[in-house]
Amino acid sequence: MGNKTTVASVLAPLARAVLGARSTIRFELWDGSTIEPEGACAGTIRIRSRDALSHMVWAPGELGIGRAYVSGAVDLDGDVFAILRSLADTAPSNAELGAGTAWQAIGAAKRLGALGHRPEPPPEEARPRRGPLHSKRRDAAAISHHYDVGNDFYRLVLGPSMTYSCARFVAEDDDGAAGPNAAMSLEDAQRAKHDLICRKLDLRPGMRLLDVGCGWGSMAIHAAATYGVDVLGVTISRAQIEQARKRVEEAGLSSTVEIRLTDYRDLRGEQFDAISSIGMFEHVGTKRADTYFQTLRALLRPRGRLLNHAISSPGGSVMGPRSFVGxxxxxxxxxxxxxxxxxxxxxxxxxxxxxxxxxxxxxxxLRAWVANLESAWEQAVSLTSEGRARIWRLYMAASALGFEDGGLGLHQVLGVVPDAHGHTGMPGNRRSWR
Structure with a gap:
């Protein structure tokens, strides 16, 4: 490239085109050259090899960037939230970039020798799925990809509560009007979430609860131990089944809590007083939503309640195969x-x-989970792989920012089945569960 040509000098015009002049990101390139921000620095992105550019050229957009990070060709040094927020605030959309920027990127990659080969995706990437979308076989494979990565890894990330869904950070003497109580511990916040759901379902001794997508059994254990109900928890993750059953036994609840390896669509001929579905609906899909609610409706007795706790997005969002999360x-x-x-x-x-x-x-x-992961990074890598730990760090940090800016939502929707006379047994206001 000549004595005075550096990787930074080749990439700097592209970085300005993609990120704009207001970028607060510092770039450190594989030859030691750097691209410095004009103002304050939010953090450093280290591009360790030309393979990073190859990933981005062969898979433009977030998938290529994700591959570069998961493979280790790119590192994020500093506060991951600040870096991702800076990128989100300054980078234009793909539509705004236009063809000129794409050709500029290809030209820079060619000049740096990044077009010679198509790099293999990191091994942690999900392979193409077989069978119709949301068939039982395909759903089982998708669930296994995400959840069967090691119970010890999840324990490290999630903490002692082993609860993989949104917690509720509200002090015991607070009705939540002041907003989330950031001082609350993650374990207490997860307990508060489970308790809120139990109160919304009006659980009482002798009732029977179905927990759909029961995870590692935390909701089932809380409901049985605190409210005296009998619980059936179902999941199609074999790793979760093993750990959930162990936790139920350790809690002394084997006589009141059953954990079953079952797809919710195979539940037939059983009746429940209440159903909780926490962080499971995201795997159902719009086209299967009617089947899902029809199945759960058939399992509920009159006046039975369903609490559906799920991530949402305005207008809906499909995690397609060209997206990093998908x-x-x-x-x-x-x-x-x-x-x-x-x-x-x-x-x-x-x-x-x-x-x-x-x-x-x-x-x-999510910020608490990221903190757990980062504080025990070497252990997390040893339990799975460096690529898997990188995936979780990136997706959880980016998701946290999505919830902060409103691009993502989390809603609990409470429904009831009226009896033949239209009676529901519901209270006239929310005071009974606040």
Whole structure:
């Protein structure tokens, strides 16, 4: 490239075109040259080899960037939240970049020798799925990809509560009016979330609860131990089944809690007083929503309640195969607009009685998980792989920012099945569960 030509000098015009003059990111390139921000620095992105450019050229957009980070060709040094926020605030959309910038990127990559080969995706990437979308076989493979990566890894990230869903950061003497209580511990916040759901479902001794997508059994254990109900928890993750059953036994609840390896669509001929579905609906999909709610409706006795706790996005969002989350994190995942959730519940025999948004609480939850991961990074890598740890760090940090800025939502939707006379047994206001 000549004595005076550096990687930075080749990439600097492209960086300005993509990120704009207001960028607060510092870039450190593989030859030791750097691209410095004009003002304050939010953090450093280290591009360790030309393979990073190859990933981005062969898979333009977030998938290529994600591959470069997961493979280790790119590193993020500093506060991951500040770096991602800076990128989100300064980078234009793909539509705004235009063809000129794309050709500029290809030209820079060619000049740096990054077009000679197509790099293999990191091994942690999900392979293409077989069978119709959201068939039982394909869903089982997608669930296994995400959840069967090691119970010890999840324990490290999630903490002792082993709860992989939005917590509720509200002090015991607070009704939540002041917003999330960031001083609350993650474990207490997860307990508060489970307790809120139990109160919304009006659980009482002798009742029977179905927990759909029961994870590692935390909701089932809390409901049985605190409210005296019998619980059936179902999941299609074999790793979760093993750990959930162990936790139930250790809690002394084997006589009241059953954990079953079962797809919710295979539940037939059983009746429940209440159903909780926490962080499971994201795997169902819009086209299967009616089947999902029809199945759960058939399992509920008259006046039975369903609490559907799920991530949403305005207008809905499909985690497609060209997205980082769709390829690496939640294959076939889909975020359904909360309005569509309400309509689907009403179409299938539920009377919707309450909708509560908790997105700010999920941002705090994710920041706590990232802190857990980063504080035990070497252990996390030893339990899975460096690529897997990188995936979780990137997706959780980016998701936290999505919940903070409103691009992502979290809603609890409470529905009830009226009896033959239209009676629901619901209270006249929320005071009974606040």
């Amino acid at each position: 390829r690496y994190v939640f294959p076939d995942g889909e975020l359904v607009d909360v309005g569509e959730v309400v309509l689907a519940m009403q179409r299938n025999g539920f009377e919707v009685r309450d909708v509560e948004a908790l997105r700010e609480h999920y941002a705090l939850t």
